[in-house]
Amino acid sequence: MYHYDxxxxxxxxxxxxxxxxxxxxxxxxxxTEDEFKPLRLMNGLYLQLHAYMxxxxxxxxxxxxxxxxxxxxxxxxxxxxxxxxxxxxNFQFNWPKLKDVPDILDRLADAEMHAIQTSGNxxxxxxxxxxxxxxxxxxxxxxxxxxxxxxWSTFHPEFTFLPRKFKIAxxxxxxxxxxxxxxxxxxxxxRNAAGEPGYKVLVGGGQGRSPHIGVWIRDFLxxxxxxxxxxxxxxxxxxxxxxxxxYKARIKILVSEMGAEAFTAAVEQEFEAFRAIGxxxxxxxxxxxxxxxxxxxxxxxxxxxxxxSEELEQAKREDPRFAAWVKHNTxxxxxxxxxxxxxxxxxxxxxxxDITDRQLEHIADVAERYALSDxxxxxxxxxVLPHVRKDDLYTVxxxxxxxxxxxxxxxxxxxxxxxxxxxxxxxxNTRSIPVAMRIQERFADPERQATIGELxxxxxxxxxxxxxxxxxxxGILGVDKKGEEFYQLTLxxxxxxxxxxxxxxxxxxxxxxxxxxxxxxxxxxxxVRLSDQERFIDTYRRLGADPFKEALYAEAA
Amino acid sequence: xPKLLDLNSGQLMDLVPEADLVIAHDRDLVxxxxxxxxxxxxxxxxxxxKDGRAFSQARLLRSRFGFxxxxxxxxxxxxxxxxxxxxxGFDSVELVDAARAEAFRMGLKAYRFAYxxxxxxxAIPFQxxxxx
Amino acid sequence: xxxxxxxxxxxxxxxxVKIAAGGVKKARNKGAKxxxxxxxxxxxxxxxxxxxxxxxxxxxxxxVEGELALAELSFAxxxxxxxxxxxxMDVEPDGxxxxxxxxxxxxxEAGPTIHPEYGRQAQRA
Numbered sequence: 054m055y056h057y058d059x060x061x062x063x064x065x066x067x068x069x070x071x072x073x074x075x076x077x078x079x080x081x082x083x084x085t086e087d088e089f090k091p092l093r094l095m096n097g098l099y100l101q102l103h104a105y106m107x108x109x110x111x112x113x114x115x116x117x118x119x120x121x122x123x124x125x126x127x128x129x130x131x132x133x134x135x136x137x138x139x140x141x142x143n144f145q146f147n148w149p150k151l152k153d154v155p156d157i158l159d160r161l162a163d164a165e166m167h168a169i170q171t172s173g174n175x176x177x178x179x180x181x182x183x184x185x186x187x188x189x190x191x192x193x194x195x196x197x198x199x200x201x202x203x204x205w206s207t208f209h210p211e212f213t214f215l216p217r218k219f220k221i222a223x224x225x226x227x228x229x230x231x232x233x234x235x236x237x238x239x240x241x242x243x244r245n246a247a248g249e250p251g252y253k254v255l256v257g258g259g260q261g262r263s264p265h266i267g268v269w270i271r272d273f274l275x276x277x278x279x280x281x282x283x284x285x286x287x288x289x290x291x292x293x294x295x296x297x298x299x300y301k302a303r304i305k306i307l308v309s310e311m312g313a314e315a316f317t318a319a320v321e322q323e324f325e326a327f328r329a330i331g332x333x334x335x336x337x338x339x340x341x342x343x344x345x346x347x348x349x350x351x352x353x354x355x356x357x358x359x360x361x362s363e364e365l366e367q368a369k370r371e372d373p374r375f376a377a378w379v380k381h382n383t384x385x386x387x388x389x390x391x392x393x394x395x396x397x398x399x400x401x402x403x404x405x406x407d408i409t410d411r412q413l414e415h416i417a418d419v420a421e422r423y424a425l426s427d428x429x430x431x432x433x434x435x436x437v438l439p440h441v442r443k444d445d446l447y448t449v450x451x452x453x454x455x456x457x458x459x460x461x462x463x464x465x466x467x468x469x470x471x472x473x474x475x476x477x478x479x480x481x482n483t484r485s486i487p488v489a490m491r492i493q494e495r496f497a498d499p500e501r502q503a504t505i506g507e508l509x510x511x512x513x514x515x516x517x518x519x520x521x522x523x524x525x526x527x528g529i530l531g532v533d534k535k536g537e538e539f540y541q542l543t544l545x546x547x548x549x550x551x552x553x554x555x556x557x558x559x560x561x562x563x564x565x566x567x568x569x570x571x572x573x574x575x576x577x578x579x580x581v582r583l584s585d586q587e588r589f590i591d592t593y594r595r596l597g598a599d600p601f602k603e604a605l606y607a608e609a610a
Numbered sequence: 611x612p613k614l615l616d617l618n619s620g621q622l623m624d625l626v627p628e629a630d631l632v633i634a635h636d637r638d639l640v641x642x643x644x645x646x647x648x649x650x651x652x653x654x655x656x657x658x659x660k661d662g663r664a665f666s667q668a669r670l671l672r673s674r675f676g677f678x679x680x681x682x683x684x685x686x687x688x689x690x691x692x693x694x695x696x697x698x699g700f701d702s703v704e705l706v707d708a709a710r711a712e713a714f715r716m717g718l719k720a721y722r723f724a725y726x727x728x729x730x731x732x733a734i735p736f737q738x739x740x741x742x
Numbered sequence: 743x744x745x746x747x748x749x750x751x752x753x754x755x756x757x758x759v760k761i762a763a764g765g766v767k768k769a770r771n772k773g774a775k776x777x778x779x780x781x782x783x784x785x786x787x788x789x790x791x792x793x794x795x796x797x798x799x800x801x802x803x804x805x806v807e808g809e810l811a812l813a814e815l816s817f818a819x820x821x822x823x824x825x826x827x828x829x830x831m832d833v834e835p836d837g838x839x840x841x842x843x844x845x846x847x848x849x850x851e852a853g854p855t856i857h858p859e860y861g862r863q864a865q866r867a
Contacts, residue, residue, distance in 0.1 A: 060723050063722050063723055064721060064722075064723055064725075067722060068721075071720050079782075080782070080783075082822070086826050086827070091688075092690060095690075100780055100785050100826060102849060102850045103786055103849075103850060103854070103861060104785035104786060105785040148860070150783055151782065151783050151785070174660065204725045205725060207725050208693075208694070208721065208725065209725075209726055210665060210693070210694035210695075210697040210698045210724070210726060211662075211665045211666055211669055211694075211698050212662070213665075213691075213694060214665065214691075215662060288669075291662060291663060291665070292640075292663055292666050292667070296663075319640075322640070323640075326674055330673060404856055475845065475846060476849065476855055476856050476857070484855065484856075486856050487855060490856070533842070535842060536842040536843065536844050536845060538845065
């Protein structure tokens, strides 16, 4: 993975020193709250319902064991013993005290982490496939592109006061696990006819109160031109994005108001102007600097192994829970004899994405011993060990299971994305986590979950859609009606290469009703699917919303 | 009395002479290119610090339109923007309250490096391996 | 908590003020109110006392109405040394949260419903 050089270290340390001074000035009364608020937000520090919340950037979701241990130590020393994986691959702490935050940031900086640009109207953490570097069929490791973007976007002098926040995602495989279609910019790594690597570029995707699937504005952008093209897009957005209405300020609104064609023309005009300046004044990365970054992402030293592991097969035969875990939580690896695995943070009775200090340390130890010290967070609020030998899978699973991390439910009905909701969040209208917990309870039987198969339920506690409900196979949106919590269902959303926004079905439901409604939808799916090979989302695509609406209304009537 | 802070030297100066050209924060410079003949000082506005259009306008003026005179930031920039203002090509900031000059000077010194090229020809960080 | 030495910020009579609904929306100043904010140091919900100054116990909060509520809010707003973002929340005459943001205010007061062990409810027990 990438390691800081002296420049990176200096940048982050300078930032911590600056924020320490700002906190001291706020406490001493030299800064008003109005002045301090934008400064703390630029350092990822929010004020929520009961406490401050610190969002720590996990660039493209990649961590090493030492970083995990530092996160664990922060959870223990400055928080209440746990941390939370967000829906953008970041870590959040829910209970830090204001005066401790500079010390926390210092501790993070020593482990090459920071909270820079995790809030505010700037370019946020670039996200990618959690199997980057392990997935078969990658054009190249997408994290190289992400790191290039991380450096370029950090304290970008032109793009730190944009109309609204800005999110970029990168995918390097045909199967999109990074949800690029619902990002402000989505980059798909591709090769042209000559076999050269480059990007297919999408803009204007997003969720929130007006969900949009992005539009492709370029089929092939040479790799060397990436930054000037990004600058062109950001400049058009910075100059023309709406600033009169916060709800219309995202780039998706600009693209739809200008029209994709006019927007593309404006971007291409800016891009041509950059090219006219020539290499000397270009913002693009010199090949040597790109190579310096790329070298950090060279594949680790994989052993030459047979693809078949008798140890694995035997353990599967002897331990059915392990067999279920292998089926749902392991994924093919590009190297023979290896697998990637998902550590579910969706144990029943636990808030989706929460993880304790001990569990973090446990994963660090396991990763060091068995997984080439490489750890990922996922936007689905789980964690991943991308490189594990098949021969070691049973041992690894047993160790994870001992720490409460061996749930065999990845991709199943209980693997729910949920935003923090009204239990923590200042913007929320309703709670999300208790709804997730009750659905998990309702579908507690692991065999029933396995029978249902892949089903992505995503819950947001308000219209800002941090719980990605628009792209849930079943989406649940919390709405407040005169102080009571109600939930609106959407069906058929998806965030992959066939991305779609879910269709709203039915009226707002009470908490009790929504659990029943989800169950009725699931039962109807089981009744109408062609076989157990047809996933919920495939059945939905074949039949549309009607049979499910019928199931909802028939019962309600 | 409003004063002018020189972003390169950190000196506080009187606000003279006035700008020859004031460009509105919402002017589309690509659609309506400015007439720069004989213009020595251009003023750009941040109507509030969150409105960052002037940062793009400044870069356009420097790199697209080749403006080499003085670029002034007016309106409501905050000290934490000082470093960025200089890097996109501003030379000076109008301060309604001269007492804020020290905070702006601190802002200028907040970072030792930057990851992006400066239009002023300062350190080219992406070439840090070859330059450094 | 110590009582701050404050002078009130002027509240213009016709200016929309942050009232109820979580301090993010504007609302009419009608009925019984408590002034609430977040503690500058911990972020915890705090409440304005009759003797002025803040308490973390809602049962000690001052319940006020009308012009008096606005006047007290102006004192509270001037005390930036301890608090962030004071606003008026709707309460019953006995001082328990009411109205549209009842659930929100109950959660702010007690802690996350999913983690009874982490909120103020645990510290009281």
